[in-house]
Amino acid sequence: MDSARYRELFLTEARDHLVSINQSLIALEQSPPSTVRGGESVNELFRAVHTVKGMSAVMGYDSVAALSHAMESLLARVRAGEQPLEPAHLGLLFDAADALESAIESSSVQADAGPASALDVTSLVDRLQGRSGSASSATPLSTLPTVRRRPPPGSGGVVVSVSLEPGTILPGARAQLVVARARTLGAVLGASPDEVALLADDFDGQLALRVATEADDATIARTIQGAGSVATVAIARDPDRSDACENAPDAASDPSSTRLADLPPGADRSLLADASERFEAAWGNEVLKAPLQRYVRIDLRRLDHLMSLVGELMIVRGSLAQRASAHADPMLDDVVTEASRLVGALQDGVLGARMVPVWQVFDRFPRVVRDAARTLGKDVEFVVEGREIELDRSLLEQVADPLVHLLRNAVDHGIEPPAARVASGKPPTGRLTLSASRERSAVVIRVADDGRGVDRDRVLRTAQAQGVVDAEREALDDDEILRVISRAGFSTADRVTDLSGRGVGIDAVLSRIRALGGTVELRTGPGTGTSFSLRLPVTLAVIPALMARVGDEAYALPLTHVTETLQLTRGLVRTVRGRDVIVIRGEVLPLLHLRDVVGCARGDAATSHVVLLRVADRTAGLVVDQLLGREEIVVKPFDAVRGAATCFNGATIQGDGSAALILEVSSLL
Amino acid sequence: MSHTVLICDDAIFMRTMLSDILQQAGFDVVGEAETGAQAVNKYRDLRPDLVTMDIVMPDMGGIDAVREITRDDPTAKVLMCSAMGQQALVVEAIQAGAKDFVVKPFQPSRVLEAVQRVLG
Numbered sequence: 001m002d003s004a005r006y007r008e009l010f011l012t013e014a015r016d017h018l019v020s021i022n023q024s025l026i027a028l029e030q031s032p033p034s035t036v037r038g039g040e041s042v043n044e045l046f047r048a049v050h051t052v053k054g055m056s057a058v059m060g061y062d063s064v065a066a067l068s069h070a071m072e073s074l075l076a077r078v079r080a081g082e083q084p085l086e087p088a089h090l091g092l093l094f095d096a097a098d099a100l101e102s103a104i105e106s107s108s109v110q111a112d113a114g115p116a117s118a119l120d121v122t123s124l125v126d127r128l129q130g131r132s133g134s135a136s137s138a139t140p141l142s143t144l145p146t147v148r149r150r151p152p153p154g155s156g157g158v159v160v161s162v163s164l165e166p167g168t169i170l171p172g173a174r175a176q177l178v179v180a181r182a183r184t185l186g187a188v189l190g191a192s193p194d195e196v197a198l199l200a201d202d203f204d205g206q207l208a209l210r211v212a213t214e215a216d217d218a219t220i221a222r223t224i225q226g227a228g229s230v231a232t233v234a235i236a237r238d239p240d241r242s243d244a245c246e247n248a249p250d251a252a253s254d255p256s257s258t259r260l261a262d263l264p265p266g267a268d269r270s271l272l273a274d275a276s277e278r279f280e281a282a283w284g285n286e287v288l289k290a291p292l293q294r295y296v297r298i299d300l301r302r303l304d305h306l307m308s309l310v311g312e313l314m315i316v317r318g319s320l321a322q323r324a325s326a327h328a329d330p331m332l333d334d335v336v337t338e339a340s341r342l343v344g345a346l347q348d349g350v351l352g353a354r355m356v357p358v359w360q361v362f363d364r365f366p367r368v369v370r371d372a373a374r375t376l377g378k379d380v381e382f383v384v385e386g387r388e389i390e391l392d393r394s395l396l397e398q399v400a401d402p403l404v405h406l407l408r409n410a411v412d413h414g415i416e417p418p419a420a421r422v423a424s425g426k427p428p429t430g431r432l433t434l435s436a437s438r439e440r441s442a443v444v445i446r447v448a449d450d451g452r453g454v455d456r457d458r459v460l461r462t463a464q465a466q467g468v469v470d471a472e473r474e475a476l477d478d479d480e481i482l483r484v485i486s487r488a489g490f491s492t493a494d495r496v497t498d499l500s501g502r503g504v505g506i507d508a509v510l511s512r513i514r515a516l517g518g519t520v521e522l523r524t525g526p527g528t529g530t531s532f533s534l535r536l537p538v539t540l541a542v543i544p545a546l547m548a549r550v551g552d553e554a555y556a557l558p559l560t561h562v563t564e565t566l567q568l569t570r571g572l573v574r575t576v577r578g579r580d581v582i583v584i585r586g587e588v589l590p591l592l593h594l595r596d597v598v599g600c601a602r603g604d605a606a607t608s609h610v611v612l613l614r615v616a617d618r619t620a621g622l623v624v625d626q627l628l629g630r631e632e633i634v635v636k637p638f639d640a641v642r643g644a645a646t647c648f649n650g651a652t653i654q655g656d657g658s659a660a661l662i663l664e665v666s667s668l669l
Numbered sequence: 670m671s672h673t674v675l676i677c678d679d680a681i682f683m684r685t686m687l688s689d690i691l692q693q694a695g696f697d698v699v700g701e702a703e704t705g706a707q708a709v710n711k712y713r714d715l716r717p718d719l720v721t722m723d724i725v726m727p728d729m730g731g732i733d734a735v736r737e738i739t740r741d742d743p744t745a746k747v748l749m750c751s752a753m754g755q756q757a758l759v760v761e762a763i764q765a766g767a768k769d770f771v772v773k774p775f776q777p778s779r780v781l782e783a784v785q786r787v788l789g
Contacts, residue, residue: 177763
């Protein structure tokens with residue numbers, strides 16, 4: 001029952017359910033289960049846990065199944081109103097959710113490890129069960145004494161005594177199938193035990209029915225056997241002297257027997273009402289109605305493959321247009337134009353399919369913030385805005401880690417402890433906002449807190465001590481602060497906490513965002529808080545680029561970093577301390593030669609151009625031989641040989657079929 | 670001609686597994702549904718020989734779906750797929766017209782036995 005294919009499906013789906021489990025738990029923590037919202041959360045929680053239980057049991061992941069079963073039992077009790085949900089339970093459920101996550105992850109890795117993966121959930125399971133009482137611990141069937149049934153009440157008809165196989169799963173339901181089968185033979189006049197007792201935990205798998213039927217014994221036996229898990233069927237034709245049923249002193253007065261009149265099939269009110277009452281009591285109707293989503297799950301690799309096919313098609317389109325223009329054939333031109341339009345629409349469609357709403361990642365964060373706040377003793381209200389804003393899926397996944405870091409950082413260093421907040425006239429609960437918004441061709445993700453703000457003086461002093469800033473400087477602006485705190489190894493944290501302050505933080509965030517073609521902006525005010533804004537391209541798959549030539553090769557410069565181009569004239573270039581610089585409007589900028597970067601001799605090119613490149617607040621000029629124009633390029637992942645030039649992060653194929661490398665501008669500056 | 674089957678479960682994992690079990694046994698899986706409401710609609714369109722039905726599903730649960738399906742077609746053969754601890758629900762499903770049930774975790778042999786019983 002285990003194969004890589006199922007494992008992958010299991011993992012993807014189980015992870016989604018974990019996200020929803022955590023969300024429901026946080027919602028419950030914020031509103032008690034007695035409220036309407038709390039009730040919905042319990043239902044959602046139950047549904048997610050229940051599904052995980054079913055899937056893991058099929059996969060044979062025993063520890064996951066045991067844990068989710070224990071969680072489910074506790075939740076069932078809560079929902080039925082048999083048990084109030086206390087803070088201790090929530091804590092336990094949070095722990096269980098974590099254990100469930102690690103159990104799921106480890107089960108799927110070491111599916112065959114058996115006992116090793118089943119080891120440490122037992123204590124949690126015990127705790128969950130301890131809290132949830134012992135009412136559910138049913139006695140195993142095998143230990144029950146086997147007694148034969150009393151005969152069913154009433155008279156006439158054929159008495160059919162059935163015993164189910166020992167160890168039958170859900171014997172009450174199986175017995176119900178026996179009753180349903182018997183009903184196809186004729187009216188069921190009586191049953192023992194009654195149908196309610198069939199559902200009791202101590203039902204032993206023995207039942208007797210009185211059936212008004214003309215069928216012969218063989219037909220009766222065959223029909224009853226068809227219910228499944230039937231060990232024996234005994235048929236007694238003489239109802240008054242039933243030898244199939246012993247111990248029958250006074251059937252008529254037996255309170256556990258019910259006379260079922262000739263009700264039509266499906267109309268046994270007693271049982272039906274009981275079952276549905278139990279169900280209503282336990283779950284209500286709403287549990288069956290989850291919000292419906294119209295999504296198809298697609299493996300990201302398939303989308304990547306589609307995108308790369310579209311890329312090839314765009315290249316073919318380019319060369320087709322080139323060739324067509326040489327023919328001066330209006331019919332051909334029309335066809336090429338139409339084909340181009342369709343390829344363009346196809347490209348938009350595939351890019352659109354890669355876009356996912358940011359909540360797919362953002363929904364993991366409430367738990368992150370909650371845990372950080374708890375660990376640090378902070379009170380934090382976490383607000384998420386713009387959940388529906390869409391971003392390329394691979395890009396979104398890559399910003400998840402930087403965002404986690406910024407959020408933890410905000411809880412740790414930004415938001416003050418409650419007492420300190422009150423002392424400075426703020427509400428004790430800090431506010432942390434994560435928002436996404438669309439700004440022209442970019443998506444801006446902002447992490448903002450209302451905490452104490454960056455300590456400018458301390459950053460200045462530390463920077464001066466490290467020799468990063470001139471000793472005579474008296475203040476730093478926001479951009480300078482970001483530059484200083486993003487230096488690898490810089491930290492102003494007095495103490496090193498578990499969460500942040502190790503000095504490996506902001507620089508990692510910045511380099512990741514820049515590698516994605518994005519920028520980071522810091523705004524901070526003393527006492528009013530700090531915000532980090534990450535400005536990201538909407539997609540990485542197709543980017544606008546300036547194509548430039550050096551020697552015989554073409555290179556692509558992502559347009560997001562290009563601010564200006566100019567012709568290189570002798571007077572522009574100066575040399576300062578042996579380095580080329582260029583003076584633009586009184587500003588001295590370093591000048592790089594793409595020929596040096598790509599290891600091409602600096603010949604005397606007929607013409608030269610300078611491209612001004614900007615990453616965050618750094619600007620430099622790059623000398624190229626020739627500018628080829630602006631193009632939308634399809635980015636191909638780039639498998640650089642280890643140790644090869646790191647200044648390229650991809651490649652693209654041009655209309656004539658030749659490749660062009662894409663410059664990673666941030667590494668140049 | 671092989672028997673046609675409609676599989677209803679909100680977990681793609683379960684649908685895949687059931688589909689594999691049944692197809693390997695020579696059944697023709699003609700449709701899948703993620704919700705009870707979908708199951709009812711697809712049953713009307715496809716008229717399969719057999720339906721496998723999860724109990725807890727969003728947007729109309731399996732029990733209501735069985736009720737609707739058997740009201741439309743009293744001869745419908747619906748096999749419930751239940752988890753442990755859902756006995757009352759299974760009983761309700763049988764009352765609503767389900768013909769048999771299997772309990773997760775599925776063993777292919779159990780599933781196929783139940784299917785044979787329902788179709789036989």
